[in-house]
Amino acid sequence: AQSVSQHNHHVILSEAASLELGCNYSYGGTVNLFWYVQYPGQHLQLLLKYFSGDPLVKGIKGFEAEFIKSKFSFNLRKPSVQWSDTAEYFCAVNRGGGATNKLIFGTGTLLAVQP
Amino acid sequence: EAGVAQSPRYKIIEKRQSVAFWCNPISGHATLYWYQQILGQGPKLLIQFQNNGVVDDSQLPKDRFSAERLKGVDSTLKIQPAKLEDSAVYLCASSLDWGNEQFFGPGTRLTVL
Numbered sequence: 001a002q003s004v005s006q007h008n009h010h011v012i013l014s015e016a017a018s019l020e021l022g023c024n025y026s027y028g029g030t031v032n033l034f035w036y037v038q039y040p041g042q043h044l045q046l047l048l049k050y051f052s053g054d055p056l057v058k059g060i061k062g063f064e065a066e067f068i069k070s071k072f073s074f075n076l077r078k079p080s081v082q083w084s085d086t087a088e089y090f091c092a093v094n095r096g097g098g099a100t101n102k103l104i105f106g107t108g109t110l111l112a113v114q115p
Numbered sequence: 116e117a118g119v120a121q122s123p124r125y126k127i128i129e130k131r132q133s134v135a136f137w138c139n140p141i142s143g144h145a146t147l148y149w150y151q152q153i154l155g156q157g158p159k160l161l162i163q164f165q166n167n168g169v170v171d172d173s174q175l176p177k178d179r180f181s182a183e184r185l186k187g188v189d190s191t192l193k194i195q196p197a198k199l200e201d202s203a204v205y206l207c208a209s210s211l212d213w214g215n216e217q218f219f220g221p222g223t224r225l226t227v228l
Contacts, residue, residue: 043119090157102171105158105159
């Protein structure tokens with residue numbers, strides 16, 4: 001069965017620090033990869049996605065993620081975080097070309113950015 | 116563009132009671148999803164509709180959970196009877212079609228006492 005692992009459950013950073021959140025998935029076939037973010041009191045929203053092509057994907061608010069197929073990883077990065085990046089971040093995967101669009105989510109990483 | 120609407124936002128019930136949640140997807144979105152998010156976990160898909168047909172309900176506990184999307188627009192998710200372990204946030208999402216980005220609603224937080 002597909003699964004997604006996010007190894008960092010809680011991350012605390014100071015403003016301007018660099019961020020990297022780990023995400024690994026278990027599925028050998030073609031996958032689509034996503035990072036979702038949930039700001040306090042708000043809905044889940046898409047941060048960025050990878051379907052195919054350039055493995056370095058840029059998303060909103062200066063975030064980027066790199067798909068490394070050999071490592072089954074899709075880590076999220078931001079060179080300099082801001083207080084407004086405080087949120088919970090979820091990595092998700094679905095099967096590329098599958099009959100359903102079912103997203104398999106990781107357990108999430110709670111990021112707190114201290115001003 | 117209006118987003119995915121859900122109601123109620125919060126619900127507290129006692130075990131063995133019944134509860135229903137409502138979802139109104141983004142206009143024109145053919146695909147609708149219900150996810151369950153238990154505290155400390157990521158969302159887990161319960162059921163996916165394509166228009167008014169079920170595409171995937173493999174993780175729906177069918178002995179107590181049911182869902183419908185009769186006219187291919189709004190959807191309701193029902194739990195009857197509820198158990199303590201059903202305490203969670205129930206998220207509704209929709210997408211233009213099955214391969215497209217999913218947009219999530221605010222969720223309904225259910226507490227079963």
